Amino acid sequence: MGFKDQIDLSRLPEHIAIIMDGNGRWAKGKGKLRVFGHRNGVVSVRDVVEGAGEIGVKYVTLYTFSSENWSRPRLEVSAIMELMISTIHKEINNFMKNNVRLNAIGELNMLPEKCYRELTSAMERTSQNTGLVLTLALSYSSRREIVSAVKNIASKVLSGELNIDQINEETIENNLYTSAMPDPELMIRTSGEYRISNYLLWQIAYAELYFTAKLWPDFRREDFFEAIVDFQKRERRFGMTSEQLN
Numbered sequence: 126m127g128f129k130d131q132i133d134l135s136r137l138p139e140h141i142a143i144i145m146d147g148n149g150r151w152a153k154g155k156g157k158l159r160v161f162g163h164r165n166g167v168v169s170v171r172d173v174v175e176g177a178g179e180i181g182v183k184y185v186t187l188y189t190f191s192s193e194n195w196s197r198p199r200l201e202v203s204a205i206m207e208l209m210i211s212t213i214h215k216e217i218n219n220f221m222k223n224n225v226r227l228n229a230i231g232e233l234n235m236l237p238e239k240c241y242r243e244l245t246s247a248m249e250r251t252s253q254n255t256g257l258v259l260t261l262a263l264s265y266s267s268r269r270e271i272v273s274a275v276k277n278i279a280s281k282v283l284s285g286e287l288n289i290d291q292i293n294e295e296t297i298e299n300n301l302y303t304s305a306m307p308d309p310e311l312m313i314r315t316s317g318e319y320r321i322s323n324y325l326l327w328q329i330a331y332a333e334l335y336f337t338a339k340l341w342p343d344f345r346r347e348d349f350f351e352a353i354v355d356f357q358k359r360e361r362r363f364g365m366t367s368e369q370l371n
């Protein structure tokens with residue numbers, strides 16, 4: 126029996142976040158340049174997105190490029206940006222066919238003009254789709270996202286639109302890039318690294334974390350289903366005791 130058949134579709138995580146890591150090491154292991162790994166990582170993205178749509182996951186959020194990644198060698202950064210442009214361009218027909226709505230979070234204004242245009246035009250074209258919401262975290266830093274939320278809130282307080290006593294968790298949530306989404310219930314990281322790397326820090330407060338040694342270009346929908354099966358075996362206690370839940 127495959128992992129897909131073991132999934133209880135009535136208890137699917139609504140939102141799954143993925144840290145797609147290990148492209149560079151995958152390429153190096155094959156004696157190729159890092160870019161080769163990024164290119165093959167796109168195959169994994171396509172497969173996982175299709176798999177998510179197949180079982181009816183509502184939100185998938187992919188860590189595609191972090192704010193910290195701007196510090197990589199210039200050639201790698203430009204290769205990733207080029208890859209993004211060509212991939213979004215090529216995938217748009219698949220998104221339309223599969224009813225996928227493309228979304229993005231991060232400091233998008235930092236992206237090269239052409240990448241920004243390709244992205245926003247694809248977001249526009251898919252905006253009426255009602256299936257999977259595929260969010261790309263691009264030039265994304267969770268701490269910067271929180272800083273920007275704090276600034277928004279502070280300016281509302283200054284203008285008298287908001288009272289300090291009214292600030293609560295919901296106020297913060299409403300000012301994050303992810304305000305239109307539920308929090309991820311499951312966070313997957315590939316490549317055997319056990320860290321969060323500045324991803325969705327507020328939003329994963331109670332997410333289940335799943336780590337796999339597989340490098341991202343080797344990750345397929347079957348691995349994604351396996352993570353969901355693992356997720357469904359866990360008891361999410363939210364601070365309560367096991368007895369209280371049963």
Ligand code: IPE
Pocket residue numbers: 145146147148149150151189190191194205316
């Ligand atoms: C993830 O793979 C892709 C990006 C961060 C853009 P890496 O490029 O980080 O691959 P490793 O971790 O060096 O193997």
Ligand code: IPE
Pocket residue numbers: 144145146147188189190191193194318320322
């Ligand atoms: C995290 O991977 C960012 C993305 C997957 C886009 P990194 O490879 O940049 O993370 P660190 O530097 O190893 O923590």
Ligand code: MG
Pocket residue numbers: 146147148
């Ligand atoms: Mg990495």
